[in-house]
Amino acid sequence: MTERIRVAPLADLPDGRGVRVEAAGHRIAVFRVGGDVYALDDRCSHAEASLAEGEVFEGSVECPRHGSEFDLTTGEPGSFPATTPVAVYATEVVDGDVYLILERAEVAS
Numbered sequence: 001m002t003e004r005i006r007v008a009p010l011a012d013l014p015d016g017r018g019v020r021v022e023a024a025g026h027r028i029a030v031f032r033v034g035g036d037v038y039a040l041d042d043r044c045s046h047a048e049a050s051l052a053e054g055e056v057f058e059g060s061v062e063c064p065r066h067g068s069e070f071d072l073t074t075g076e077p078g079s080f081p082a083t084t085p086v087a088v089y090a091t092e093v094v095d096g097d098v099y100l101i102l103e104r105a106e107v108a109s
């Protein structure tokens with residue numbers, strides 16, 4: 001069972017930057033890179049900085065506080081000080097609108 005949550009029109013998301021979305025009890029960082037959309041937990045696994053405020057480059061987002069880079073596809077950290085991945089969420093674009101696809105287990109009650 002999944003929950004599909006509309007975020008915004010793709011055209012309204014800034015290219016190459018993140019936006020913070022509150023959805024189903026989660027704070028989620030959504031990134032548009034060209035026509036692709038990625039979604040990660042917005043709390044850095046090191047000290048909870050907002051990844052939505054990080055800089056995006058080469059398939060990763062750099063945490064704005066201490067600089068760990070997280071892969072936009074896997075959530076894996078590619079550099080210290082973070083050593084734990086952040087959760088990633090499925091996304092889709094349908095008729096120009098961006099959706100988050102959350103599994104039931106990801107939806108807070």
Ligand code: FES
Binds near residue numbers: 045048049065081082
């Ligand atoms: S808070 Fe993100 S690397 Fe420290």
